[in-house]
Amino acid sequence: MGDAREARGPLRIAIIGGGIGGLSLLLGVLKHCDRHVIEPHLYEATHAFSEIGAGVGFLPNAVRAMRAIDPEIYKAYCRVADQAPPIKVNNRDMSVFSNVYMGMDGRGGTNTSKAFEEICTIHNDNRFRNIHRAVFLDAMINLLPGGFKGGLVSFNKRCTNVHEVGGRAKVLFADGTSQTFDAVVGCDGVKSRVRNILHERERYEPQFTGKYAYRGLIPINDAISALGKETATTQALFFGYGGHLVTFPIDQGKTLNVVAFRGAPEWNYGGNWVVPATVQDALEDFKDWSEPVQKLLSLLKEPDKWGLFDLPPAKTFVKDGKICLLGDCAHASTPHLGAGAGMAIEDGAVLSRLLGEIKRPDATQLQRAFAAYDAVRRGRDQRLVTASRNAGMLYGFEQPEVGDDIGEIRRILSNQWDWVWDLDIEAHCEEAIGMMHRPISLNGTA
CATH class of the missing domain: 3.30.9.30 (D-Amino Acid Oxidase; Chain A, domain 2)
Structure with a gap:
């Protein structure tokens, strides 16, 4: 008689939200995960994919993260992005x-x-840079097998609640339907419903x-x-x-x-x-x-x-290997460093690579993957929120002890973006993978 864990079907993962973050994760799972082990499905609340806003700029860290998810994303981006003069x-x-x-x-x-x-x-x-959000979203959709009609995406599915039922996550939708999954990843933006479900006792509301x-x-x-x-x-x-x-x-x-x-x-x-x-x-x-x-x-x-x-800093982006937050729903920031969308792509790169480390459909591995993702990503993501606010004050001559001192502003601008741009995404992913595979003692500590 075989092991029941080996006999079960793939781990089902619901991706809630079809913006840049949600599609980055879906494409990453398709690239790095065995479909017999991880079965993703994306649920979008509206009737079609859409991105709020017009232009978006992707910086060196973001384009490296695209390559880490799937080089095809980077190639698609290069085809439609504006090219900066070298x-x-x-x-x-x-x-x-x-x-x-x-x-x-x-x-x-x-x-x-x-x-x-x-x-x-x-x-x-960064040779290629600015792009219309909708154009980039279309380029990502075209990389899905069969596009948005390929069976990996459902529209008009607004998540209203998530309940734990029998060790799994039951997702309730506004249309009265429900589905059961092994895990739910919230990619549903700054007004996220999934975030409030995860932080049911300590809500993190946008400010x-x-x-x-x-x-x-x-x-x-x-x-x-x-x-x-x-x-x-x-x-x-x-x-x-x-x-x-x-x-x-x-x-x-x-x-x-x-x-x-x-x-x-x-x-x-x-x-x-x-x-x-x-x-x-x-x-x-x-x-x-x-x-x-x-x-x-x-x-x-x-x-x-x-x-x-x-968003104020949250204590965690994950819960019990059942719920995980990605992109703006976890760490929405102001746009003053031009890095919010890029951070969501980084999130997608790290999480998809971690999920790719799961070699058999064992739900306990989801908890390890989510915990490693939280440990590696949360500090960097939340640093952006604070740094971006400070940058907005700098640009308006409102930063204490700097004001309109142009010499000091020049000095700050000369390295303000270094920590954002210089991330080695491959080393970042390897750090997370190492954490995921670190031995755990019986009391749950590494």
Whole structure:
């Protein structure tokens, strides 16, 4: 008579949420796991895949994580992403990550007709960079066997609860149906239902960060008329008192993505995080800024106004080998370091590689994999939340003991991203795998 553990079917894993994080994990599981051992299925709450926002930039750590999940993701990304012009810096092949400018001319807004002043230029070694979120999502979907019709994805499935039943996880959906799995991975964003289920007694709710942003897209020729060709066709950061702007081209250089940030003591729109705004609203908020910035904002068409929220540090991303959190639902951050989506891809790389270490359908191995994922990822992910908030304060001359000291700002910017960009993802995954296989004593400690 065979071992019952050997005779059972594959471990069923529900991935809740079909954004960049959820699809990264699904593609990673398909690449690294034996389908006779791990059987994934993704559940998306809406009727189709969608990503909130327009442009997104992927930095060196993110593209290395794409390769660690599946080189095909990186190839697909390169086919549709904007290519940064290559340059030589200290005999290394680099590209411009961002040009940084002073976006206003003085605390009182004097001489606002003056063009912005350059503070510094930041470089990295990422050849391909910015992309429209929806375009990247489509590229990832095309890598699924059979696309979204290949039987690995279900739409209109909003998770409402998860119950433990007989040592497994029963997922309840808003349409009245339910499914039973060996584990559930929440990839359902900053307003995550899965996170609240995991932290049933100590809820981790998003908190307003004291900033909001206007977002919009501008045809590149119009943007060039406002900023000039050099600035409009590369990524740029504009600093000023109480706010900053980020601009970068997407759609193969046809469109400029514009995000304009301002500080506010509170967000008075109830449960709405995105509200309609007008160009006049944006111009009023940036009335003391340089003329090129004001001209750029005047070109926005029906901009949205986004409240910026992030998550306080959680004690864990996992529970009992049954529930795990990935991406924004675990560690939503502000966008000031441009690394949130990249961190979700890193999460997907590490977790999928850990799941690939499970060689037979033994549910106890899920607990080991989830525990190793939590141990390796949580500190780095949560560091981003704090560092990103601090960066937003820096850009608005609001950071204590720095203020508008341009020399000190240059010094901080010169290495601000190093810890994000320089991650060795292969060593990171190997560290997690080592933890997963570490011997455990009878009392559960390593």
